[in-house]
Amino acid sequence: MAELTYREAVADGIRQEMKRDENVVFLGEDIAAAGGVFKTTVGLLDEFGPIRVRDTPISEQAILGAAMGAAMTGLRPIAEIMFSDFLAVCWDIVANQMAKARYMTDGQISVPLVVRTANGGGSRFGAQHSQSVENWAMAIPGIKVVAPSSPADVKGLLAAAIRDDNPVLFFEQKSLYAIKGTVPDGEHIEELGKSKVLRQGSDVTIVALALMVPRALEAADRLQEIDGISATVIDVRSLVPLDTSTILSEVSRTGRMITVEENPRLCGWGAELSSIVAEEMFFDLDGPIVRITTPHIPLASADHLEDLMIPSVDRIYEEVRKSMN
């Protein structure tokens, strides 16, 4: 097992798939010669050459459009959108084109592509470079939505996304790029659409995604130590498809669910999950479903303010504890 950073796991996943399948190509801004602004794609240009690893103009619609057109005609492109906030400038290609082409043509068109993007806050970049927008993607029928929390998942889920025959939005949390973790040697691939139970408890199920996963785990430890509250922690990993079976079975065991979302509150993935549980497991619940989210406010830049907004270990700990009374 190699010890890799979340950042290194990105290039590792791409490398594994580019070696395996020459139809995999990669394009984006500053991804080739510069190795990516987050240094996630260092070395790929050297290894695979400028025909397969292409720097583009600042033209996000053209980037995703080109990826889509190439995917429709035999390639399996990976496109990078540097910050997930910029999905807004090419949202038409995501929401109206790649998501709908197969259905509208009754299956004539396939769009096997991956859009990788740096998502989320914690870097003091301010409101236009820090958003968690995985819920934007989740709201669009026809796109798969993945958001890993560990280096092993980055590699394994990215490989799975590349091999998937559907458009996949792959959200990398930029504050996690520096974290380290072990990644299996040799070919590594995970299955899309599976959540992971990282810790099993008996009192409450905490469901988290990406950056919120390590924080939820730490809060769970503290709940155990200080309050004797035994929490399950689930890493959702994939919002679409959504592994409701794992989540519902854990919630039915613990009788309580708490979601921890980095996105601003309204219409976050936690709302969807809450509504599923409130509809399907109502009679199995012992208490309210609680959502912990960033407040419904654009993200501030100053470190003091940003830290107040994104759910912290302290806040998760406090809110779970409070909800147990």
Added chain:
Amino acid sequence: MAELTYREAVADGIRQEMKRDENVVFLGEDIAAAGGVFKTTVGLLDEFGPIRVRDTPISEQAILGAAMGAAMTGLRPIAEIMFSDFLAVCWDIVANQMAKARYMTDGQISVPLVVRTANGGGSRFGAQHSQSVENWAMAIPGIKVVAPSSPADVKGLLAAAIRDDNPVLFFEQKSLYAIKGTVPDGEHIEELGKSKVLRQGSDVTIVALALMVPRALEAADRLQEIDGISATVIDVRSLVPLDTSTILSEVSRTGRMITVEENPRLCGWGAELSSIVAEEMFFDLDGPIVRITTPHIPLASADHLEDLMIPSVDRIYEEVRKSMN
């Protein structure tokens, strides 16, 4: 009280506000000389002239950008985006710019503008011209989101949106344009952020928006007649701000809530509302919270298929009835 169509109420609302305040200007594609592709703005060019009512190129980013820049510097623009699906091509201006400018500048910048758009299905236009995307807007902190179901509300809420000092997205349901209703004579203005209880019952609260409102009302009548089920029907009207106080108080009376959404299921406004109720009223509920939505599928074009997808009176009736057992 005049009898107006939903369509006529649009021009009526704009006219009222343009007469009142010369800073109100209006721009969009084919809105001036042609009176709008849905004929919602007929007569405005003649009345207010080409300086205040301007046809634009097919440049949605420029349309909303121009509206925003004008709003920042003293005007109160109304911009039309012909179909709400096209918000995807200018989503950056909506989600990253107009929504965030005030907060990012700590209140230095005001963005008093309205984006009107034809939203929703029922016209057999297919997946790129029929979406209900009010949840896209609801997910973005900093935008108000309004969706009227009656001619009186079109006029009154549009007037309120124009006078509001914040960016407001105003979703007109295109299948409602032909419906008629009475609209108060003289100046008519409603308050943003208020839901409307259209029918009060004791067994269940049905919460609906736009095109789903008349359908929910009809289903409620049928439930009463056939099954003796007494339903409250609430027209949400405004998703942001959200009138949780009216909704929660009705739900606490009936002990049950059912939402009826036209949007595809995931991350719809009903999910948000369900999560609020599941958190704050858990112990007052007598049964699961049920969401009735369009399935999470792009909308089909053929009339037979489209009718199967968008919640119908029959489906609302059946699902409410089933949920009461």
Added chain:
Amino acid sequence: MAKEPEKKSIKNYLSNDDIGETVRKELFRLQLECRHVEQKAYDLFLQNLIKGTSHLGLGQEAIAAGFGGAMKEGDYTFCTYRGHNHTLVRGASMTGVLGELMGRQCGLLGGKGGSMHLTSVEHGAMGSYAIIGAHLPIAIGAAWSAQYRKSNQVTVCFFGDGTTNIGAFHEALNMAQVWKLPVIFVCENNLYMEYTPISEVTAVENPAADRAGAYGLESIIVDGNDADEVYRHAKAAMEKAREGEGPSLIEAKTYRHSGHSRADPGDYRPDGELESWLERDPLPMYRSRLLEFGLSEDEVLEMEADVMKRVDEATEIAKSSPPPTEEVMATEVWADGSSTWRN
């Protein structure tokens, strides 16, 4: 108004000898098919058998036909909601087209897509796109893929004058040229967006051709009502693309005879404008040319009768095709055929 546009860059042929009879008949047949299928579509609206909207290309057939005649099997077409003609000329079935407009099982898209999204991948018709501009970037992707696969396929992307003012146009043109992609952008300038004259909202006179230089491309204007002229430019641009010399941008001047869409009577057009363009209707013009070049009236009548017969047959088959079943509503969201988003 309908004045013959200036011809740049390709020499102004005095005779049409270079086209040859086989191609000439083919171009006429393609135009006839477009014209009659769309006229039938119009009748079907009036009978309320087409429920949604529909955008006819009546009057613009020479462009689709000229390119259709020049393209080879395997080449890719990307077009707009006004894409019946472009889809038909690639060989898509009339039944499939008319069936889709009526929302029937036999429709090209099984009723899921409708008039604005006609697609026939087996014929290289890679889709009709209903959001202005979106398909230009997608088309360059297909061209990139062909370049990468060294497949020698050319991509042709059709769009309207109004489309030249949206951002995606700009991004696609630039990237196509930087990457020297085998793609041809064809702007069908029919003078109008939906109802607004393009001249009122555009900073240059020729919305595509006057911008070619911004992408290092040659400015090309062609008479879009003359299928031969279109064919010649199509051939030249396709050759250039196949030889690895990159993209072309062609502005074809034309006019649509009907309104923008089903709902539009077109009464924003100045008096006489339609009439003057009807004098240059591509169909009768091309018909006369066939006669000039020696085809007999009988031969032409036979071609016309044949097309009309096939259109009538297709219409009957499409009309008798049932609406899609409830089961298909939820298929083909995902590549596994399902629409499942949870387990």
Added chain:
Amino acid sequence: MAKEPEKKSIKNYLSNDDIGETVRKELFRLQLECRHVEQKAYDLFLQNLIKGTSHLGLGQEAIAAGFGGAMKEGDYTFCTYRGHNHTLVRGASMTGVLGELMGRQCGLLGGKGGSMHLTSVEHGAMGSYAIIGAHLPIAIGAAWSAQYRKSNQVTVCFFGDGTTNIGAFHEALNMAQVWKLPVIFVCENNLYMEYTPISEVTAVENPAADRAGAYGLESIIVDGNDADEVYRHAKAAMEKAREGEGPSLIEAKTYRHSGHSRADPGDYRPDGELESWLERDPLPMYRSRLLEFGLSEDEVLEMEADVMKRVDEATEIAKSSPPPTEEVMATEVWADGSSTWRN
């Protein structure tokens, strides 16, 4: 590389007599302020007092200063994340700028916006925008508003070379010209996007100037390292705008001395490129010119000392300003000052 760019459209002045001493001193002072505030910002990074990212305009000061000198009170500036200079030259306080970079209460935005969003509406600095291209459409809106209100205000919108390849650029330029708006688009061509040379991804040599024609505009290239040249072009374009003759697009050739942002050492630049541009560093060049035109070394030193002193003072004030309080976190989402989305 750093060869003097060709000068078009405005006559090539041999002397600088037309500028005059008052303006000349003003232009120098503005450049000095930009340079020293940004050098201070760089020091503050190294001390880890600036937490987020930051994009310096070191080397590009002459453009901001030239326009700053030419603009009048009430005119509007729109700029990018690389907007410290453009904000400062309008009169925004150094304390406010440095405080914002450090996320302090005294910051222009109270810590909410950060380095990439500097704004000072009272000075006409209408915001720094961090999504490429977005502010061009917004700037035309401000110009439209000025035109509508007959206020005689001109809007100046700054952006980089890389920005010319995004869709919003195209839409804004076209609409500005169609509506004859009083807006000046200033492309600061510093040869690079973030790390990628603009020449590798652009279909034309001069990414802005070679596209002016696509919007019916004159092609204008200016030496962006010469504040006088910039000032002259700024004056001319502002006059044109104020006289109702519509927009201008100006491409200013320049170079950034530092990396793209805080995290970037800039090692993608070929050997010698930076050095050759440093020879044309706008500050020493302008300093020599002042001396040439008769200012004494002492006068110049005094100006420099004064700016440095004010920068140091501002830095101390900003450093001692506390971080924003928890209470402000949730203010100013809405016009009523609140962030309430429900009752």
